Amino acid sequence: MLIIAERINASRKQIAQAISTGDRAFIQEEAKAQTQAGAHYIDVNAGTFVGEEAEKLKWIIEAVQEVTHLPLSIDSPDPTVIQAVLPLMKKTPLINSISLEPSRIEGILPLVVERRTKVIALCQAEHHLAETTEAKVALAGRLLEKLTGAGVPLDDIYLDPLVYPLSTNPKSAKATLDAIGIIMGKFPGAHTVCGLTNVSYGLPARKLINRAFLGAAITMGLDSAIIDPTDKQLYAMLKAVTLVNGKDDFCVDYISAFRAGRVE
Amino acid sequence: MLIIAERINASRKQIAQAISTGDRAFIQEEAKAQTQAGAHYIDVNAGTFVGEEAEKLKWIIEAVQEVTHLPLSIDSPDPTVIQAVLPLMKKTPLINSISLEPSRIEGILPLVVERRTKVIALCQAEHHLAETTEAKVALAGRLLEKLTGAGVPLDDIYLDPLVYPLSTNPKSAKATLDAIGIIMGKFPGAHTVCGLTNVSYGLPARKLINRAFLGAAITMGLDSAIIDPTDKQLYAMLKAVTLVNGKDDFCVDYISAFRAGRVE
Numbered sequence: 001m002l003i004i005a006e007r008i009n010a011s012r013k014q015i016a017q018a019i020s021t022g023d024r025a026f027i028q029e030e031a032k033a034q035t036q037a038g039a040h041y042i043d044v045n046a047g048t049f050v051g052e053e054a055e056k057l058k059w060i061i062e063a064v065q066e067v068t069h070l071p072l073s074i075d076s077p078d079p080t081v082i083q084a085v086l087p088l089m090k091k092t093p094l095i096n097s098i099s100l101e102p103s104r105i106e107g108i109l110p111l112v113v114e115r116r117t118k119v120i121a122l123c124q125a126e127h128h129l130a131e132t133t134e135a136k137v138a139l140a141g142r143l144l145e146k147l148t149g150a151g152v153p154l155d156d157i158y159l160d161p162l163v164y165p166l167s168t169n170p171k172s173a174k175a176t177l178d179a180i181g182i183i184m185g186k187f188p189g190a191h192t193v194c195g196l197t198n199v200s201y202g203l204p205a206r207k208l209i210n211r212a213f214l215g216a217a218i219t220m221g222l223d224s225a226i227i228d229p230t231d232k233q234l235y236a237m238l239k240a241v242t243l244v245n246g247k248d249d250f251c252v253d254y255i256s257a258f259r260a261g262r263v264e
Numbered sequence: 265m266l267i268i269a270e271r272i273n274a275s276r277k278q279i280a281q282a283i284s285t286g287d288r289a290f291i292q293e294e295a296k297a298q299t300q301a302g303a304h305y306i307d308v309n310a311g312t313f314v315g316e317e318a319e320k321l322k323w324i325i326e327a328v329q330e331v332t333h334l335p336l337s338i339d340s341p342d343p344t345v346i347q348a349v350l351p352l353m354k355k356t357p358l359i360n361s362i363s364l365e366p367s368r369i370e371g372i373l374p375l376v377v378e379r380r381t382k383v384i385a386l387c388q389a390e391h392h393l394a395e396t397t398e399a400k401v402a403l404a405g406r407l408l409e410k411l412t413g414a415g416v417p418l419d420d421i422y423l424d425p426l427v428y429p430l431s432t433n434p435k436s437a438k439a440t441l442d443a444i445g446i447i448m449g450k451f452p453g454a455h456t457v458c459g460l461t462n463v464s465y466g467l468p469a470r471k472l473i474n475r476a477f478l479g480a481a482i483t484m485g486l487d488s489a490i491i492d493p494t495d496k497q498l499y500a501m502l503k504a505v506t507l508v509n510g511k512d513d514f515c516v517d518y519i520s521a522f523r524a525g526r527v528e
Binding site for chain 2: 166167170171172173174175177199203204205208209211212213215216218219220236237240241243244245246248249250251254255258263264
């Protein structure tokens, strides 16, 4: 289970403030905490700084790379921003994200190919939300065709079938879960990834819903997730669900998480 | 999601003591608490009282039926015990359980047919543990053939694919999860049921594993479970997983559980 750690995101108030005030130590603490909590990639996002995104993201990246050995996930839809920060990367990054939108295919795909990065590909339709399983799987197929056609190895592709708020459509999460199952069966070698926060939007006890959705998604085959690994209950659920799904040989991962006080 | 409430079981020390001392109030409190917590059936078990099982079970049943409107789940492998208590039933019970064992087929099946009860059917092999998905599904097919052949309606049959401890075989829960998915797809109209306690045997933080397994099983299609509905975190997970699996129209069940303080 690949964990992409989501906390360094300018849409969070404390992060935006740290970026604005140049509070390097705060950003570095977030990077260290997520590294220690078991992240595999540290996501970095300065998306709310319109017009200054590249500059702010460079500053974040420099700060983060000083304190972690982990590769980064460059979280921007803007090819010029991605291109501007790529030369700074100490390790091969994950680009978060591409979609079938022509500007992103034309702008981002060449960067993925040239730098041989990993990439998150959003199952996002051009003109409407892809809310059904069929629409999500069809988009996954088109994305894979585009990406592998350009030479991106399957193993570098993380398909995100996207999940929408249950509060507006109580069947939407199920469509995403089924899409994960079908994608993992139909396109062996490719990966699936998902964020969790949308699913619980507008409902009470959101973290419980997020945990339940992560567990269900892993059961359907999800093999990476954009989460906060410092969320103790979420991390414990991730470990336990991985265990019950037969993906933890000799229960060794679960038991070491328990010994480290990460599971209760 | 049908909830069979498991607390009144003589293998629990406090219950055995209440039975031994004739503490009717204790048993009744357990029945009331589970009724209030959202049970659909109250399981009753006096299995550890060898030689006195029928007598003790009658006493339990009389006590429980005074304080709950719910039907009971008669938890015994012994046809003579089941036959002895059936006349006491105020509502059509669930018989827990039958298997392909000849004595149980010959002894219990006629009671199920005659009394038109619901029945839990264990996917238990005669001579060895059925640990693979294929073995579990094959046993489910044979049980269904026997039961429907004798006239039991599909809707009254709860197939239990059984789950064994992860600590002895880390793939065993996955075999059960896959069996649930296949059984629900292959035999439409039948139900699946499972207990949770075996899965975590010998591992730390057992309740977390039980919750994770319940969530995974519901995701695979499980539509009833033998659980403790007064376990707050387990109940909350059940509600949240039901929600993310698209089985809670308008999120109404989840929101009322939240309002009742059952979800946090």
